[in-house]
Amino acid sequence: MSEARNCYPGSLDPKKVAGKIIICVHNDPTVSRRIKKLVVEDAKARGLILIDEEEKGLPFDSGIFPFAEVGSVAGFKILKYINSTKNPTATILPTIEVPRFRPAPVVAYFSSRGPGELTGNILKPDIMAPGVAILGATIPRKDDGSAPIGKKISKFAIKSGTSMSCPHVTGAAAFIKSVHPGWSPSMIKSALMTTAIISNNIRKPLTNSSNDFASPHEMGVGEISPLKALNPGLVFETTIEDHLHFLCYYGYTEKNIRSMSNTKFYCPRNSYEELISDINYPSISISNLNRHQDAKTTVTRTVTNVGYPNSTYIATVQAPVGLAVNVFPKKIVFVEGLKKASFKVSFHGKEATKGYNFGAITWSDGLHAVRVVFAVNVE
Structure with a gap:
């Protein structure tokens, strides 16, 4: 049965x-x-x-x-x-389009979830993109039932999956590269992440397939907005050295890293996984913040000004109750000839709720809003 x-x-x-x-x-x-x-x-x-x-x-x-x-x-x-009846009936009606479906976007049930398996000290997923009901080219099926009698087999199909989201992000990156040919891949990635959309088409926070508010471990920093990413104001450049430091912190030997990178790279004397949080990434993740100790965890980030040469950015913090988040300096001033600046963020979780706490730091000059999402696991 x-x-x-x-x-x-x-x-x-x-x-x-x-x-x-x-x-x-x-x-x-x-x-x-x-x-x-x-x-x-x-x-x-x-x-x-x-x-x-x-x-x-x-x-x-x-x-x-x-x-x-x-x-x-x-x-x-x-x-x-x-x-309830001996002779139940049903009627087959033609398929109709449902325009402007609300709410949208929604994090699909099949979408990748964080925290990352390799390390919880880098926020995963990074970002979300359209991946449900995507109309795209496909190899025509020639089996029976693929097309009505007398009609040609379609060269297009509606598909869903993360494999549909990937070309959207790739296309967005190529679009940004066409406007900013001198930008590195990490600059483009940063631009997409810090300008992502965090509200749906009914002006409410993004939700998941269970109709709950989506956390950064479901949506990353939000959904891509290619047009906004063309003018992010500030970007976080993740260099080759950052990636090599990641390997050091994760536990790879200096010998193996040199072999892979074909360099004479030296790992820092102190290399341990928690230092991964300090890599110059456009989001922040801390896998273990001890709430029973008075010590703070501090990370450093460096931004590159790709907006107006003379501009002043001020930081605002959105944090859950109990998690103390401090940014210093809170003001960054760029002048002609000065394109890079660093800032530190400290986290103190003595009064925070146990488990992952999410929030964001936003740098604004009045025209740009550079949003840096953070995820802090308080234990």
Whole structure:
């Protein structure tokens, strides 16, 4: 019975299924939507309704075979209706477009989550980008049911996944590079991260697939905004030396690092994982802040002015209650000929809530808002 409810291969009787609209549930993730659809289609059914809470918001290309997907609440109502009558009926209607869907964007359930596995001292994910219901070129399918009779097979398809987000970020980076050919990859990455969007199309904080507010471990610094990233004001350059220091702090030997980098690089005398937080990255993450000690954890960042040569930036801090965050200096003044400046950020968690605390530091000159997200794990 469970196999038939999940539309396992070989579980449906074509004599009972033919000509009907079939309901399938998704209790077993080993059987994909595509397999369920093929099982129902091969049994000569007229259509399929899939009850799947996780993937209900992800479009599925079922070819010309009628397919609908609903969540648990709607699915319960459908099953209740079926059980309430001897002759339940349903009508297959044409697919329609839903414009200006709200809220959007939403962090998809399949999106990568942090903290990072290798180290919690660099915020992961970095940033989010469109990855749900993306229309893109594809290799045309030539199997039966790929196109209506008499119609050509489409060279495009709607796809979802992180593999759809990747080309969006790549395209955004190429767009910025075309306007600023002299910018390094880390400058472009910084521009995208510090100008990211953190509110949705109903002007509320971004949410996840469970309708909860999305944390930086779900959305990173927010969603890319290529146009805003063209003029970030300040950028954080992560140099080759920063990356080599990362390897030192993570535990690689000096000999291996020299071999990989083909340099005579020397690791700092004191190299341990906590120092990764001090690498010049456009976000801040601290994997362990001891709340039982009076000591503070301090990180340093260096910014490069890519905006107006004469400008003054002032820092503001958005921090959770109990986590003491101090920036010094709080004012950075750039003049002609001075393009770089450093600042320090200290974190003290004696009164903070245990676990990860999230917030942001924003540097503003009145025209630009350079937002640096932080994640601090208080233990």
